[in-house]
Amino acid sequence: MDQDLTLTRETTATIIPEGTEEILPAGTRASISQALGGTVTIRTDSGLFRLASKDWDALGAAAAAELKAASSKAEADADITAEPFSEAIVWEAMKQCFDPEIPVNIVDLGLIYDLSIGEAEADGRHGIAVKMTLTAQGCGMGPVIADDARQRIEALPAVSRAEVEIIWEPEWTPHMISEAGRAKLGLE
Secondary structure (H helix, E strand, O other), X not given: OOOEEEOOOOEEEEEEXXXXXXXXXXXXXXXXXXXXXXXXXXXXXXXXXXXXXXXXXXXXXXXXXXXXXXXXXXXXXXXXXXXXXOHHHHHHHHOOOEOOOOOOEOOOOOOEEEEEEOXXXXXXXXXXXXXXXXXXXOOOOHHHHHHHHHHXXXXXXXXXXXXXXXXXXXXXXXXXXXXXXXXXXXXX
């Protein structure tokens, strides 16, 4: 989807890497630099922005339809909600979360440091606690990425709640990227 687009309406977008929202006016020229995990990163003359799926229509009907189709296929391919609950299911849910600047999921980037699953509650569901880091301490997208992970985990039927805490120790380095992530980035 490396095509030139023009926003058809005013839309709210998240500035990358700042993590704050800005209103982009109709007529803003943009191109899609990444569309993964149900989010889209666009490049404009003003920099990078993240668009929520509810705002994809601002990219025009054809682009929105293409993004929706790709997202639906990816969601169907990654649907793990029918599988029996396990730690592996939680890891798979987090693999649907992506750094908006790097086309590798947060698990393969090595950003997840700890995953704890609480004992089953009376209703059979579990509380989940995750400790994660970011590739850079000054990245304002941290809360956004952590919230993506929380939402993905809480979407699992056997999960009652999830807490995702951002920590800085140990400091992240590129050596923490998995073999799959390194291959995706061409680092091998």
